[in-house]
Amino acid sequence: MRKKLLIPLLFFSPSVFAQEGKFTVSGKIDGLESKIIRIYTKDKNGSRVVDSVKVSDGYFNYNSKIEGMESISFYPPNESVMKRVDRGFYPAKSSTFQFIAFPGANVKFSGKIADFVDAYPSGDPANNDLGSLNKVIYPLMNQSVNLAVKIGKNTITDSLAIKKAKEQIEKLDNEVVNIKTTFIRNHPSSAAAAWLLGDMMLRSQVRNEEAMALYQKMDQQKLKTNPFYIEVVKRIEGLRATTIGKPAPAINSPHTYNKKRFDLAALKGKYVVIDFWGTWCGPCVSGMPKMKEYLDKYKGKMEMVGVANESDNGDKWRDFLDKNKDYHWHQVLNRNDEDYVLKYSVAGFPTKIIVDPQGNIVGRYVGEDDSIYKRLDEIFK
Template identity: 30%
Template sequence: MKTAILSAALMLASTVAMAQKSNFQLKVDLKNFNSDSVLVYKGRNVKMDTVLVKNGKFTYSANLGKAAGYVFLSPEAYRGAGQFMFNLPCVPGEKAEVKGDAKTRFDISGSKFYQQYHEVDVLLENANKELRDYEASLNQRIKNGEAQQTIMTEYEQKAPALQKAKDDKIFDFVKQHPDYEACATIFEQFDDVSKMEKLQSLLSENVKNGRMKAFYQPMIDMAKKRAEAEEKAKKVQAAGVEAPDFTLKDIKGNDFKLSSLRGKIVVLDFWGSWCGWCIKGMPKMKEYYEKYKGKFEILGVDCNDTEAKWKAAVEKHQLPWIHVYNPKDSKVLSDYAVQGFPTKIVIDANGKIIKTIVGEDPAFYTLLDEVLGK
């Protein structure tokens, strides 16, 4: 049983005009699905097609070379105005059917693989429920005005046990159904390499080395790369490590060298005009820049952006500190092992890292008060 997710995008398996040599077929029949078309994506980035929808119904067929995750979203959802999310692994030689209500719940059925997938889907719905309900209750408490730091402390204490209970339910299911090819889709639930390897070990040899390997192996490979990057980040972002020097172009097109700020406390702010959380944090950043004016400097490092969008964002949000542009061929992100945005690295007057904070975290401002409010 799938649950319609009321948020930004509709993620769905594909629907394309029937191909003569198609080896995968999907039929969708949803109430309260009012869009007249669906955009078809392979993964989240590769657009495959646009499919017409009539009265909530559409079909999709394709000649797949291997199993892959497909995503469907309505044009409205693509623009950020949609309210329905759905994704589906598309497997050669299989037929899937989706029926139900786009605003509430819908079922996935079809050939043998999708019958198994339905069981996996029900498992995950049940396994996730306790943790999901707990997180929802915390969000409500934050909305009601309870201190975010208090909530986070409680979450850090209670969440591990809930996560373990969820994982145990998943692993128990796979132990009971090692021959289910659909169990290979569970890898999407994990980002921890050790959990992925445990899941892999529970699969039968036929599933482990069969057609679904093309679906799950890239997830394991990506998780290993993330783990390596995190290990590197622990070393290069650690307190006391000398911040790697670099030279990038400032907003006027002149070379700007990080080491030119030696003697000042510096905040390296890795951000982008496309990053919602980065932009959301700018008012607070401006407040603190004014609060401790002259006591420190911010060096904004714009990443994964065009120069035009970078300059426009600096102008639009009236960001008064120093800005440099990080081009795609730059090594700066790699040298600092930046994995998410925003990432703020506080550097002392001698060029040594004090602390690295990822995300728009109140802890960053607490740190500035500790360092600059002396």
């Protein structure tokens, strides 16, 4: 847990907080009923860190240390914003307080909680920009998820009504994407726009060609040291480096299940399938028996390499592999200091990449279907 300082801030100036690597976020939110809200950040390895913030009469005030610039979300436990379906819920972004933290930031939230978090950040250019964007897209995102909840709860049962609801969801989602891309074009020097482009690439909300076009319009001089922009640069480099016919980027990592350093280059001479997956990803896990089947089918001709993207320190990944010994092919844990998800510009899970014996990429498949297995059968027929 991060160390919290819930004390008056009158004695601290933003410059002092910047020197100490601290940020502050506060707000008075109508309808915030809970006494505690949770905040999720990441440590230097990319593992999730959970902390809590006290709330009194809708008011919260939180400060903590941070090394660079990071997008952070508060999750209020108000039942009104929980998009529940059966035993689960839809993790809607419009149900969170989102802001950008950095050393010296003093972020202020204002607004209310209805059936979504109708409250937005301000206090500096990055948060002012993010707040202005979210104020437009949050209501649309909320409309979309509310329709999804109705379908999920069988509130809508008529087939024609369900079809219309799905069409409306698609229309709303496309409108949100269009607003986001317009925002990026209109804010070429904004840290919020740099974060947004990286997030859209990660979620496959923008085509590769459009992502490159948006990237080229960004103000490199003003953003060149910005962490969000640097991540976008790496994603763009990953796109360019992992097109069909290009040499597969190096994977050389000590973060392995067998605790022995793994080097992709050592597998030259065989076909290799690199599988980007996570224990949290249902389709990734459900596809593993088929991967095992094909590894056995073409034993000696091909190798499998799993690259797991996990939000914790890897405990869930190790526990999963401990319990599933059939999946003990080469298994690597993605870490921030060796971010192969970024290097390969992976934007959906699972993503499987076929590398030929010369080390060149000959196939890229997103999602769990039979396309990659048909390709492997063609290769080895």
